[in-house]
Amino acid sequence: MNLSSKKRIWVMCAYLAPVLAGSAGFATAAGAQNLVAAAVSPSESTAESSGSAAPGGNLTTDQELRSRVQAALHSDPYFYDRHVSVSVDNGVVSLRGIVFSDWDLHDALRIARRAAGQNRVVDDLSIELGGQR
Numbered sequence: 001m002n003l004s005s006k007k008r009i010w011v012m013c014a015y016l017a018p019v020l021a022g023s024a025g026f027a028t029a030a031g032a033q034n035l036v037a038a039a040v041s042p043s044e045s046t047a048e049s050s051g052s053a054a055p056g057g058n059l060t061t062d063q064e065l066r067s068r069v070q071a072a073l074h075s076d077p078y079f080y081d082r083h084v085s086v087s088v089d090n091g092v093v094s095l096r097g098i099v100f101s102d103w104d105l106h107d108a109l110r111i112a113r114r115a116a117g118q119n120r121v122v123d124d125l126s127i128e129l130g131g132q133r
Contacts, residue, residue: 062088065119069093072115079107084125086112094122102127 066088073081084097093116099105105125112121 062091065091065093065116069112069115072111073108076107076111079104079111081108084108088119091119092122093119094124096124098126098128100128 066086069086069088070081073079073084073086080100084095084099087094087096093112095108095112099108105123105127108125109121109123
């Protein structure tokens with residue numbers, strides 16, 4: 001991971017920490033650094049989030065993966081995520097809801113796949129142009 005990627009992750013985490021914590025305002029430096037440390041070491045989290053650890057799936061890693069994908073969709077300045085929901089079952093990420101253009105559909109999938117790492121992303125999004133399906 002190069003330096004610019006680490007900077008982008010830190011900035012994204014500093015912005016998203018209050019959103020994930022459910023509070024308003026800016027994140028503390030320590031909180032942002034903890035989030036960066038978790039995001040910078042994906043080798044540990046991707047091994048855990050594969051969903052093959054237990055037959056029923058690991059709910060904690062599914063929740064972490066869901067949070068990571070939601071945070072990535074929300075933090076993208078060019079993607080409107082209000083109508084997109086994310087669910088994770090046994091490491092498989094599903095995107096449901098509506099987007100407003102073909103471009104948004106491709107953006108949603110690109111962002112989710114990047115955040116999901118090696119996990120599969122299922123597209124269940126609909127395109128709604130001009131308020132009509």
